[in-house]
Amino acid sequence: MKKLLLLSSALVVLMSAMLLAGNEIKIGTAGAQELRIPVGSRGSALGGAMIANSYGAEALFWNPAGAANQSGTEAMFSHLEYFADMNLEYVGITTELEGFGTLGASIKVLSIGDILKTTWDDQQGSSGETFSPTFSVLGITYARQFTDRVSFGATTYFVNERVEQVSARGVAFDFGFTYVPNWRGLKFGVVVKHVGPQMKFTGSGFDIKVIPTTNDPNSANKTVRTESEGFDLPSSIQFGVAWNALQNNEMNNLELSGTFQSNNFSQDEFKGGAEYGYNDLFFLRGGFVGSSQDEFTYGASFGAGVKFHWGGSAVSLDYSWQQVDVNGFDDNQYFTVKFAF
Template sequence: MKGRISLLFMLLLAVPVRAQTLGEAEEPETITKVGTTAAQFLKLGVGARAVALGGTFVAEASDLSALYWNPAGLARLNGSAVQLAHTQYLADIDYSFAAFGLNLGNAGTLAASLLFLDSGEMEVRTTRDPEGTGERFKVQDFALQLSYARALTDRFAIGGTAKYINERIWHSTASAFAFDIGVLFTTPFEPLRLGASIANFGPKMQMNGRDILFSTDPDPDRQGNVEVVNSAYLTDSHPLPLLFRVGLAWYALATASHRVVVLTDAAHPNDNSEYMNVGMEYSFRNLLALRGGFRNLFERDGEQGLTFGAGLNVRLDRTLRVRFDYAYADFGRLEQTHWFTFDLAF
């Protein structure tokens, strides 16, 4: 009975509650701060399995994509593993992820990863040359991440990530260091797992580089010794996309041949309205998995929605395992994306 009361108390803490003064009507919020943060590629997600589940991976994180969703999930990694993921994102943008993890036994789990986004070449256009100047440029973003996780008890694990973030637009760049932290808890009700994470906690980013430099005459109507002054545009600094997630994973069915897990996440970003994700996975003999989900429920003016996918898990010998995952994600009027992930565990 005491365990159930503790669980209920934790769940109540996980549900966002908005205080309202008695007798006053709550005014609708209209400001969501969309487009006010830097490093937007940090919000795209990682791993075809997690994407197929609608992004409900905070409480289920168990492979190297946990570096993105909840670093505490790395504590569930056995042995060593490599993960490679790629998607042709919207507008023909290449988005890739590579990670390596090593279980150190009682010392915990250590992992490193790289997130990389490449827009491809585009024409340089100006107000003077709207059809193009003949030059071409790229937008390239990356994040180098180092993560550590440890199981403090058989039910509770904690993990953290330190990351270096860099954005480049032609000859201008912005960079910052940030941190993630996450926890994973198996409740006294065994089939239920609770996870929570905070991602991208760090300073603001500001663009600098030779693209913002220019020369000007401070007073073109007068002749003097100072005809040209080297100047620079003053660029604004923008915060990172801070995101708090809390999720539940319920193992509704777990037998030797069949497993069904139902998942839900709630997210509170600093640059959009709050939203929820839901997902479900069915696996047969830990060999074939079918997944489905729905992303960003209740998000204001959101275009994301239905997701689904499948996975094939092949054990080559006692210590070597290969897994292939695919995911489809619908973006409404922006069409869809296809995600592919390769996992090697040894």
């Protein structure tokens, strides 16, 4: 049964990769971009190179297979001060069920803030009215260790977007693997992210009042509803590797990681990161993300963290900073708290 599940899961990943590869006509057309916004200070500090080395609650975003590599229960709370005065809140929790696997749940909420309302008749927004778009993602995850070396995980996302009087709802799926060969400190991972059907905005905000220009007394005002085009999800396939460069060293740990990401919405991305840990108490991190496209939003990233025990729980406090290479916008800052029970 395990072999059948493993083979079926591998086929899903490979088929998804074939669908994403070389699909240049979709570049720049994907929506639901809140799915892509990274969460957690550790992952952002490592430049997103977290496909092979994410664990517990943080793995819910990066690679659901990593959730199976954490025993007990873990909860993560993360706040992101995003560029353009936006904020993102994230909560994730995983729990291990003996003999069944690991279950996880997460919620991500992106706050855009108040936007000045403009209309066809008031294109300058002189009325002073504002509206606040809301974007949220709910995720449900299942992960399991097939063997002591191979883990698999899958996540179903429920996406909701609302802008004034229109909204869009959709579902997306992640499928991931991790492989730990127990050889020279190497780890490998692969994940297909955000595959699913198109989303589409609907609602009364698309209604247009048509006023007849004729003097015919039988004519009347009409309301016509326009149709919006559907849009694809921002799908990608990512391959990751991590290496423990200081094996058999009880006090010091240095892990190097890298990720290659192939997108259906932009050029490929390359990510790299390094994490130094002292006695599993203090951590320093650095990373980068790059792309061959001319204009790319992100650059270098740095972070630090501390872990301690409190009331029978392991508590982690982490911070990271990420460069935003867009004039006029502040850099991203992440604040994260994790509890392991």
